[in-house]
Each structure stands twice: as structure tokens, then as C-alpha cells.
Amino acid sequence: MGKIGGQKSKRVLNSETARKMVCLREARRAFKKYHAQCFWSYDTEYKIMFADISWVAEQLMKNGNRALWQIGVKLCR
Known part of the structure; x- marks a missing residue:
């Protein structure tokens, strides 16, 4: 967690943007993991x-x- 582990982030994101970022991260992870x-x-x-x-x-x-x-279904949500 690092030096400030467990503390709340100071970055302000609305819930829609946060969901999109998580979905993008999961899509990138799936692309790398299941590339073959x-x-x-x-x-x-x-x-x-x-x-x-x-x-x-x-x-x-x-x-x-x-x-x-x-996993694909979860990405489509």
C-alpha cells in the first residue's frame, strides 16, 4: 500500500468515470492474460x-x- 496506505484518495472521480476506468483495466487485463x-x-x-x-x-x-x-459478460455491463 505504500507510505499512505489505507488513506482515502484525494482524486475526485464521479462514479461513472470510475466504473469506466475499472472496466477498461479489466479489458486490458483480459487481453493480456488470454491473448494466446x-x-x-x-x-x-x-x-x-x-x-x-x-x-x-x-x-x-x-x-x-x-x-x-x-468475463466477457461482465465487461458488457
């Missing part, structure tokens, strides 16, 4: 942006197993 299984034909250094979240979810649901399907 679902994204093998795409560049490993591709930078996932907000507009790519639905694409990542679609690829997970189309090319993955049940667990990846569920």
Missing part, C-alpha cells in the same frame, strides 16, 4: 482503449470457454 487463447492474431502490444471494450468482450465470448464467456 482469444487474441492470438492481434499484436501483443495493442493498447486497449475505451472503444475496444466491447470488442474484447465479444472476442472472449466467441473464442473462449465458459469462464471467459462470463
Whole structure:
């Protein structure tokens, strides 16, 4: 946690922006983790942006197993 671990952040984010940031982080994580299984034909250094979240979810649901399907569904929310 670091030097100020456990203290509340001073950054002000509305809940919508925070949700989008979390969704983007999860999409990037899924792209890296499941690249060999679902994204093998795409560049490993591709930078996932907000507009790519639905694409990542679609690829997970189309090319993955049940667990990846569920991750894709969570990204679509």
C-alpha cells in the first residue's frame, strides 16, 4: 500500500468515470492474460482503449470457454 496506505484518495472521480476506468483495466487485463487463447492474431502490444471494450468482450465470448464467456459478460455491463 505504500507510505499512505489505507488513506482515502484525494482524486475526485464521479462514479461513472470510475466504473469506466475499472472496466477498461479489466479489458486490458483480459487481453493480456488470454491473448494466446482469444487474441492470438492481434499484436501483443495493442493498447486497449475505451472503444475496444466491447470488442474484447465479444472476442472472449466467441473464442473462449465458459469462464471467459462470463468475463466477457461482465465487461458488457
